[in-house]
Amino acid sequence: MPQLLPERKKLPVPDNGDFSLPQIFASIGGGLAGAAVFAVLTKGTSAAVLFAFLAPLPILIVALGFGLRHGATSALIATGLLSIWPNPIVGVIYAFLVAVPALAAAYVAAGAPWRGRELVTSHAPAWAILAAGGVVATAVSIAVTIAAIRFGGLDEALNPLRARAFIAIEDLVRTQELGEKLDPSQLSALVVFAFPATLAALTLLSQALNLWGAGLLARASDALSRPWPDIAQEFVLPRAVAGLFLIAGAVAFVGDLAGEIGLVFAETLGLALAMQGLAVVHALLRGTRVGGVTLTVIYIVIGLFAWPIVLFTVVGVVDAVFSFRSRKGAAQARRG
Template identity: 50%
Template sequence: MTSVPDKSVFSWQNIGISILGGIAAAAIFAVVARGGFGGLLFAHLAPLPLMIVALGFGVRHGFSAAIVATVILSIWLHPVIGMAYALLVAGPGWFAAYVAAGAPRGRRDLVTAHVSSWASLAPATVLATAILLWIIVATISFGSIDEALNPIRARAFILLDAMVREKELSDKINPTELSGSVARAVPAFLAAYGLLIHIANLWIAARLAQASSLLTRPWPDIATDFHLPRAVGGVFLSGLVMTLFSGPSGAMGLVLAMTMGLLLALQGLAVVHIMVRGSRSSALVLSIIYFMLGLLGWPIVPLAALGAADLFFNYRDRKTAAAPAQPQKPAEKSD
């Protein structure tokens, strides 16, 4: 992929765009903070304005917009909300756009290959780190991770107990035990679902920038470009081992396993795209897989296993190498 330097130009127009992008991002998150179903749906677009500014007008302007949004939320709502926004939305969102832009530094790009996978790994790193730090701080502050998660556990118990009484769940289910498991899974779920939101917004922002002729990088073939480093597989396995322990170690292991597992599932999807590419049933197969992912969710497990195996066996490279070469026309003989 061609190296493209960062195009952040500090003109009054671009500075104004940075400020407007920050205001828009803060406004979206303010609606989310007020709660309600509409706010919950709107939450999925929280990183979008920052990413559009970063990809369309330069990563420095995207960073400026992130700072503006964080300051507005810290003053307007509460410093804690501003900090949460910075750690869960602005930080991972800007970092994803920065890497997607090639991680420009000086007159060169630090990331020139497999940009799509590195851009997905960037928000995963920020989100996982932020939530792991929260688990450590909460455990120290409350004495145990279970005490810190008690409010979530109480809400889950009320909901599960009502479902058991109304026969929506089997009476063999113990709401007390299940609510504890649900509460322990919440930090990992937030990390993984937040990662999914950031990746989806990054794709949308890049497409919008491309449609507006603002995207300076060529669009990659994601199915072939998405190659995670093998260290992701090691972190994933380490997280699985940590889940066998109780306390904060188990909660932290679940965060690592779910975030890295989602990335591996994306690599598994890339493998499937390459394997069915060129076949007559490719559209049908992919439609079924995406439908099952959205409806059931469990297909993410075999996809993650396929992605982990691809880290070491390079199935896509093997298929490309095994593809029949195009026949060459014989050279014409000259008289």
């Protein structure tokens, strides 16, 4: 009878605190890649902007696959390189809109380890997005405040952008023969006022998608320190987020600097709540025959038109009150 061979054990993930040669190379490579991806923005083309959407990915891959310390090293390398070229302002923008939010999300996704224990034991996906969103919204709000103080007011700070937006919208109205349907002056003021908040929301969307992608890559290489979460069930934001979203939305109507900051937080929290709304839809459609087709249609529509994401923000706010997934789980338990 042949002798049974001992079961092969999976090699443990390398100690994330070590600075071995592969980990050093990973840190340097992540920093170089992060700087190169973000530097493409200097070309100013639409393709460059889309490519720069992947800027957080190298840092997140290193942070989730090799450890937070190595992810932070990559972030420092990328920030330093971008501060040298193109200029220090680009380095600062990268640091506060890409590097710090990515590290915050990775830290929370890893359980927020602190002194030998994990501070986040449940709903890690939601807390990770909330951490990144908080950093992004705060950074954009501080930047807007500094610009308003430096130029003597929010309107003065936004005037250069408003002038460019006015020219672009006026050309659009003339070429499309829209006549008096649109007022270029009012529309440009509205677009420019919403620009910082939209930038914050798009930055959070980039962080969320790249966190998901980096997590998949780390899981494929058996480098994740925690089991892969059931995002549809675990993406549950604290109920206070819905209240803060409504308050920030109300403040946005005040206008001026306070309204600008309110709009920044409203759009950022609104996007996080929209992700919760999508998680609710995923959970409720799970196991149904039309689930896959329905979700595909939903994401195609959101990708084409963008504005339907607002509907899922509403779902996220309502879910914060009624907890649809918990109710579904309780109903299934009773039937079982």
